Amino acid sequence: MxxxxxxxxxxxxxxxxxxxxxxxxxxxxxxxxxxxxxxxxxxxxxxxxxxxxxxxxxxxxxxxxxxxxxxxxxxxxxTRPSDAELRVTLQNATTLMVTLGEFDIDAITEARLELERLCLKLAVERRQPEHLQRMADELQRQREPVSDEEFCAADVRFHRALVDATANPVLQFNMVTVIEALQPLMNMIANRTREREVIVDHHQRLLDAVSASELPAAEKALTGLVDYLRQQYQLARERQAARG
Amino acid sequence: MxxxxxxxxxxxxxxxxxxxxxxxxxxxxxxxxxxxxxxxxxxxxxxxxxxxxxxxxxxxxxxxxxxxxxxxxxxxxxTRPSDAELRVTLQNATTLMVTLGEFDIDAITEARLELERLCLKLAVERRQPEHLQRMADELQRQREPVSDEEFCAADVRFHRALVDATANPVLQFNMVTVIEALQPLMNMIANRTREREVIVDHHQRLLDAVSASELPAAEKALTGLVDYLRQQYQLARERQAARG
DNA sequence: TAAGTTAATTTGTCAAACAAATAGAAAAAT
DNA sequence: ATTTTTCTATTTGTTTGACAAATTAACTTA
Missing domain, CATH: 1.10.10.10 (Winged helix-like DNA-binding domain superfamily/Winged helix DNA-binding domain)
Structure with a gap:
């Protein structure tokens, strides 16, 4: 038995x-x-x-x-963990997924583009002056001669303002994975002065389109930005491979 | 000094x-x-x-x-946390956000619809026989006289198969917040036999459309499903309010 | 009445020891 | 010689007991 x-x-x-x-x-x-x-x-x-x-x-x-x-x-x-603590949890978990090697650059790029475009659709309808102001402030900061870390932080805050403009707290929370976790990884490579200008240009176009509530223009600006970052990433990889 | x-x-x-x-x-x-x-x-x-x-x-x-x-x-x-462990982390964090009262039903519904529709777009293009099979299996299970818990679990696995069909690991991970965390909350209310039939119908239409790679039909089925769940939720709330 | 002091309570930290699990070496049996 | 068993050493798991530090509340005193 x-x-x-x-x-x-x-x-x-x-x-x-x-x-x-x-x-x-x-x-x-x-x-x-x-x-x-x-x-x-x-x-x-x-x-x-x-x-x-x-x-x-x-x-x-x-x-x-x-x-x-x-x-x-x-x-x-x-205690219940606070909103901020839970966001950090989300961010850490996503960062760990990246270090696990589960995500390749194409998957990250695609997901970011699709998810942020989704937010864009809602943001152009609902954005308030507050959001436009926050985006403008961060854009201004990106034009100043700040450190790489500060540029990246301003970049994150710029996109965060965009996501906040969706006025949907679920999306705002969910997008932590993209904005606070994945995005910093994407433009870790694109930090030289020349490249900053290109990024800032794309941001400006994005802000203008959102201000004018022109979705197609906004989507074009976002696609341009993400494509550019992917290209830069590929270039950096090839350069690294050529050296090694 | x-x-x-x-x-x-x-x-x-x-x-x-x-x-x-x-x-x-x-x-x-x-x-x-x-x-x-x-x-x-x-x-x-x-x-x-x-x-x-x-x-x-x-x-x-x-x-x-x-x-x-x-x-x-x-x-x-x-150790690095495993993929599965990180997903649980994501799920728990999202569930806690709900209990924090940060999310209302409209925000949840909207976010779920938009995010899952996004996945649908990719899934229709990339779905493999494996994914269709998984969805069909779970649909079959939902027709059997299973417990509420098992019906809900089959429901989750059905949508998980759909998300997996996007072939994008970043989205698959990100969607844990919607599929494993938020969705179970949404149809906690819709568990009576009558309501199961309606849900299963929507699932069938969704599966058919994905099988045939017909995006508009798939989106219509998804929208129908989510709208129905929102209605049911509202009804349950009103019934509860009438009692209390 | 108000300020300062003291005592009590609770978590934070330490010390020393034994229990339990486990891998590897040694010993025994085939 | 090979396999199995036994033994032993090592490391985490758990207990006991004690003291330190922080903080509140009661108490004392001006």
Missing amino acids: AIKYDTLVTQSLAKQIAENLREAILDGRLKVDQRLPTEEELAARFSVSRPTIREALKRLAAQNLVRSRRGPAGGTFI | AIKYDTLVTQSLAKQIAENLREAILDGRLKVDQRLPTEEELAARFSVSRPTIREALKRLAAQNLVRSRRGPAGGTFI
């Missing part, structure tokens, strides 16, 4: 406890700002030692699901 | 060490599968105790950045 073993629990106690609490938090059984029992009480409750409980809590803290304070009114409190 | 304090480090030692190691991993200074020193050596290196090192490592383990094994050939090893 075949023996049916229990699903043998070889995971560490701390991991199990963390999962346990995690589910309770996500299910809503533990509510935001609610205070957990003290570490000692938790240790007693789960029949483990305090350091084990601490390890479990640290796992949750790494996910921004709990926060601890010292003192009599202190303790460990349930 | 104004005193310039050191940037006072009030963060816990474990957190600082975790950040330290985390950056080293993401920068590539620590390479995949590389073994970290033993916990004792790390403790000595950072001049802290072993439990403190352990807390730091657990924070990293929670992000799937390290993994530990016991034994002589054991230790703590650098």
